[in-house]
Every structure is written in structure tokens, then in C-alpha cells.
Amino acid sequence: MQDKDFLARQFESHRAHLGAVAYRMLGSRAEAEDAVQEAWLRLARSDSATIGNLGGWLTTVVARICLDMLRARKSRREEPLAPGTPEPAAEATDQEAMLADTIGVALLVVLDSLKPAERVAFVLHDMFDLPFEDIAAIVGRTPAAARQLASRARRRVKGAQPDQEADAARRRGIVEAFLTAARDGDLAGLLRVLDPEVVFSPDAAAERMGNVGEVRGADHVAALFKGRAQAAKPALIDGVVGIAVAFGGQLRIAMRVTFAGDRIAGLEAIADPGRLAALSMTPLET
Template identity: 65%
Template sequence: MDEKKFLAEKFEANRGHLRAVAYRMLGSTAEVDDAVQETWLRLNRSDTSAVENLSGWLTTVVARVCLDMLRSRKSRREEPMGPHVPEPVADDAYGRDAEMADSVGAALLVVLGTLAPAERLAFVLHDMFAVPFEEIAPIVGRTPAAARQLASRARRRVQGSPPPDADFDRQKNIVDAFLKASRDGDFEGLLAVLDPDVVVRADQAAQRLGSQAEIRGATAVAEFFKGRAQAAKPALVDGSLALAVMLGGQLRVVVRLTISGDRISAIEAVADAEQMGEFDVALLS
């Protein structure tokens, strides 16, 4: 059999599976079509003579394409901050798209839409399609253990959290208020969003940039942050609200926040390049 014809037949046999993976990753039928088409183009450009499991190879490729699309969506700030509502799905000639959407459920897609791209990929591939972490790891650029942690974190959020709505907005408002008060040198404004027992910790790299190793108590923390945060931007770090300190267009410090109730109860500054490389960071508007 002609090789191109063989590949075309194999691709068509896997098209439904590839669309299912892409839909769970993207939640957009238009982007699903783009992702599957790009997978077909990459198949035609690649030498697959040594590929033993073509279905697995195609799954990996479509996952990489979807991950790139999610990250591009974040970098262009096209994705609204807050719950993403998946597009309504119309039947194709065989009713396949509607069946695909029904099998996922809109509520699950809304929750998946709140995950960081790498978390979403790890969860979708492992929990929904049984792809081993050893195969997921190179897609997200992590070790198998780190990929397992991504999926575990995503699983906890999917199983234990309702679709985010007012809670996300509430926490985002707290982060925005903290940033504004810090930039404006508003001591009272900082106290209003800090837990009385808030603790700040910084790694050695962050300490070299001017952070203190540890600061305890709202008064001391407010004094430290008063007039700072000029280069900080709100961000999602591994799917959680945080701050990203950008200097010269480069990420220099990740500031992880713990929000308890209506106050920030813990702040962790991480500037170690290797550790930051393990984070999935998406700037928010």
C-alpha cells in the first residue's frame, strides 16, 4: 500500500480520538479543527517509519499543538479571566460533535478552563485518556514526577471545587487591591488585605534581590511592601493566583499568595531560576 494512503487511513481512523483530546483541551470546536488539521500537517512532514505506535504518536502531537494554542491564548490575553464557557456545539453530518460535547459536560469544561495549560494537559491525557506520565513529561517539559504532580493538582481542583465564579473574582479583587496599595504606598490599604498573622518568606535568590528571608505580622509586611510592586503583575502560577515580577520583559520573581477568607495570609517570593522554570506562569490583564 502507498505510504501516504496508509498514513491517511490511519489518521482518519484516529480522527475521532484526536478531536476528543483537542476538545477537552481547548473547549472550542473551531480550535479543535485547527489543532487536528495541524496534526495532519505535522504527520505529513514527519518521518514515522520508526514509530511503533502511531496512535500514541498522534495523541502526543495533537496534545503539543493544543498546549501551544492554550499558551498562545494566554500570552495574547485572549482568554477572559474567570470561568471560560465552552462554545455551543453543533452537530456535524454524523452528530459526532454533539456526542463529544455531551460526553464531557459543560460544567467539567468550565473547571478545566481554569487550570493552567500544563495542568490541563496532564489531567486530560492521564485521567481521561490513560496516557502514562512518562509520555506526558516531555510534552510539558517536566519530569514524570512533576507531570504527576500537575495532574494531581488538577484532579483536586476538578473533584473538590465547584466551577469558579464569584470566588475567583473575589480573590482577584484582593490581589488587585494589594498591588494598588503597594504601588501607591498606601499603608492602610495594605493592612486591609493582609491577615494579622501574615508571613512572608523568600528564597535565597529573592533575598539577593532585596527581599527579607522572613517577615511576620501585617504591620511589618505592610511596611515592607509599601511603595513596592511597581514591576509586579497579577498572574496564574500553576493555576493559582499569584504575582509575577517582570523586569526588562523577563520573569525575575514569582510571588505566590495564600488567600484565607478575605485576607492574604502567606506570601512566598521565589527567584531561583530553576524552580521558576518548573512553574506554569500566565500573566493576567
Template identity: 65%
Template sequence: MSEQNFLAERFEANRAHLRAVAYRMLGSRSAAEDAVQEAWLRLNRAGTDEIKNLGGWLTTVVARICLDMLRVRKSRREEQLGPHVPEPAADNENGEEEIADSVGAALLIVLDTLTPAERLAFVLHDMFAVPFEEIAPIVGRQPAAARQLASRARRRVQGASVKSDVGTPEADLSRQRVIVDAFLAASRNGDFEALLAVLGPEVVFRSDAVAAKMGGAVELRGAEAVANTFKGRAQAAQPAMVDGAMAIAVVFGGRLRIVLELRFAGERIAGIQAVADPDRIKGFDVAILNT
């Protein structure tokens, strides 16, 4: 067997693991495949003469690649508008999940609220048992600081999980994200019928005093009235997590201007509260979701 074939065989033995790491980091099958392919190219350039633990080396390389991709994604987030839902895990040709069973859309949505370093620390340690001593150099921190990153991420994940379990099964984060994406797409496209499809017939929209001064209605009732208000708008709106709940953030001029708190009933939005008071917004824990 040639050296190149031997190297390829060893890499293929690690591919499923690397794909699982990258998918949890990026929430996208295509992006995960790109990260794994880049790891293969780097392995080819590096060779294996000085690599004692190939699996560990590849995991570190994939993690670094994903961290860079997450940082680029974050820097472009305010420029990228449009619906996006984390992709489900792919099935292999035998019908079995190729990527491990513990990642659902709701978890990926919560992971999207973390900083790139928090996400890396949480994924590597909590999902793949990578020691903090190995995580620390990847994020450029001391092991104690890497531990804190994972701890902060864990609290957010656990807090969101508790909130998503409240109420009916339809009120989970992944289902709400789909509804929010459909609402924003319909609003931007000026699609009145599509707006009606995601608004409850008795939906209520309210604005605080600051939002009303910015041109929002103080109160609107009924799907048609609310749909007419949002038709052709939401160009600066993005899905967000606000205090652990699904919401909409309106960002323009590089600043968060309005938060739309949402109430869901089944598959539709039943209530929208526009908050523009700067003092209230400062008190929110807001994380803009990837689009």
C-alpha cells in the same frame, strides 16, 4: 494503494481519538479540528518510517499543539473580552456523539481554570490513561512533577464539582456561566433591557469599603437600580471562578482590582458583592475563564 493513501487511511483511523483529545484540551470544536489538521500536516512532513506506535505519536503531537494553543490563549486572555461558552460536543451524521460522552459544559468551564500544563496532564492521564512517563516530556517536567500537575488539577475539578452540586439544579456551573456572559455582554453594550432580563427583581448589590471609595454604591436594591449602575460598564470585567464558584473579575492595569461575588436564583443574578479590599482579594483562589 499508494504510500500517501495508506498514510491517510491510518490517520483517519485515529482521527476520532485525536479530535476527542483536542476537544477536551481546548473546549472548542473548531480549535480541536485545527489541532488535528496540524497533526496531519506534521505527520506528512515526518513520514512513518521511524514511528513505531502511530497512535501514541499522534496523541503526543496533538497534545503539544494544544499546549501551545492554550499558552497563546492564556497570554491573550486579558486582551480578549466578550462572551464565550465552551462548545458542546458535535454530533456525527448518524446522530451519535462524535466526541465521547463524558464532557459537559460545566467540566469544560472547570478545565478552563487550570494552567495549560495542569490541563494537559489531567486530560491525558485521567481521561485517556496516558502514563506520566509519556506526559512528562510534553510539559518539560519529570514524571513525578507531571503527576503533581494532574493531582492539582484533579483536586480543583473535584472541588468545583462538589460545589456545583449544591442547591437547585439551576445552580450548576454551565448555567451560571451563560448567565454571567449575558450579564457582561449587556453591561458592555449598555443594554438596559438585557440587564433587567438577567437580574432578579429583588437583586441586591453591595460594595466593601474599598470598592465604595472607588466609586461603587454601598448598597443598591432592585433590578432597575442595579441595571442603571452597570449599564455601559464592565469593559474590564471577565468571567472567573473564585474559590470554586462562578464570579466576575475586574482586571485593569495588569492587576485584579475587584471581585464581584455572585448569588444566583434560577436563571437570574440575585446578589452581587463587590470586593476590592486587597487583603481579601489575596486570599481568594481566582481563575480567569477563557473568553
């Protein structure tokens, strides 16, 4: 049995990835956190010295836990999310709203309509590139059957793509308007694209880099970005329009963007190297 402190540190290095897997499967931050915590408990009870690939083992365990939770949800006949409706606002945290925006409420609605095994197969293969041989063991099917599950789910998801593509184009336009106004020092332009209650929230590394902590309100956020963002460009961050800042060809900051209608409601600056490495980043040419 490995030292528990060492094991805990190893687990923490995988927590963000496991949370992303669980959230995409469950669509609920609270349930995703429960699934990740259960994975930790199972790891703590296991003979970790026999685990060759800890990341793969944990992903498999989380996937199985999520599959059980989805099946239990279906057996209780819980109603899926209504089209275009996130989880109840009265119960949603700011972070949950950020996560829902990252995936896209429309996609969450489509995923909620899938059968549990279809959802697991689709998420693991299409979002996290897990091979069907591994997925088959999780869902209790053959690799060919697991491939069919993902294929059926993919057809359902693709039916929602036109709306998603139009929404992505709209959001890209908002981000580009924000960056142009920031570079030009156009305070009025910044205020036009910022929600009155916008929040800029840097992680610890970004806070040290910019020597600024959380900033709230359109006036304050606009003042913060006025004349800045010279190296910032639009990018797809985990498939969602956001902002990337690179120096010398190296990514230094990624900003997740939360939208409220046609305005920016949140800017989460990520500069921690570990978190940056876990992001899927695709630059958008301007």
C-alpha cells in the same frame, strides 16, 4: 516514506480519538479540528516508516499542539468561559453543542481555569490514561512534576463533582423515564421527556440497522421509539449518561443523549464497530 493513501487511512482510524483528546484540552471544536489537522500535516512531513506506535505518536503531537495553543490563549489573556456558559450559541454548531454536553459545561469551565500544563497533564492522565513518563516529555517537566500538575488539576476538578453528580442523577432519571415510556408504548410519557425540537441522528451503520435516517421533532421521535427500546439500558458513555443496546451480550448500538433542561434534545445512535470500540462504556444497573 509510506504510501500517502495508506498513511491517510491510518490517520483517519485515529481521528476520532485525536479529536476527543484535543477537544478536552481546548474546549473548542474548531480549535480541536485545527489541532488534528496540524497533526496530519506534521505526519505527512515526517518519515512515518520510523514511527513504531502511530497512535501514541499522534497523541503526543496533538497534545503538544494543544499545549502551544493553550499557552498562546493565556498570553492573549483571553477570558475563560463564564460558569455554566458554553461557547457563544451564535457560533456553536449542533455537533459542538453535542460535544460540550458529552464533557459537561461545568467541567469545561473548571478546565478553562487551569494552567495550560495542568490541563494537559490532567486530560492525558485522568481521561486518557497516558503514563506520567510520556506526559513529562510533552509538558517539559520531570515525571514527578507532571504527576504534581495532574494532582493539582484533579483537586480543582473534584471541587465541581457534587454538582456534576447531582446533574448525572437527574439525567439518568430522564433517560430511565424515556426508556420506560418507550417500552410501554406510552406516547404521552415519551412526549413529556422529549424536547419539542428533539433530533434523532443515526450514523450510517445505525441507519442501515434500523432502516431509518434522521428524525426531527418530538411527535416523530416519540412515534419512532413507541413500543421499542426493549433491549436498551442506561449507560455511562465516555462518562456521560446515555443509552446502550446489546444483543447476546454484545454491544450493538450506543446512543449519546443531549439534554435541554429536563428533556432530551438529541439522540445520536452509534453502531459503527470502530466508533463503538473507541467509546468508554459503563452499564448503569436499573
